[in-house]
Amino acid sequence: MRYSPEVLAYFRATGAGWQTRMDDALREYVSQKTAA
Template structure:
């Protein structure tokens, strides 16, 4: 005969003990289709200076160099441009 040792924790949780789903909670929720994130909740405030998507053409060797640096290459490219702007007057550049 088996003896109940009494040290097991219950695995059943009463569904009535679940927190109430409010509009505020739903607005902050992430929406997924399978493993793909479709919509991110409003959990973080909007950025003070959001990034802007633009179409730009660069020389192939410039892109190859940044891409070879691995994940985050666009962020590093943005940082390199920001540092360049801090050190140079763009209006004085030769536009050849």
């Protein structure tokens, strides 16, 4: 997958576990879109 540099910088700046937080954010987005 390709992500914009800004998105990667945002999540990386949150420190250790940034990949998990990014995954959590994407899961939440998908959940909201499929719940409609």
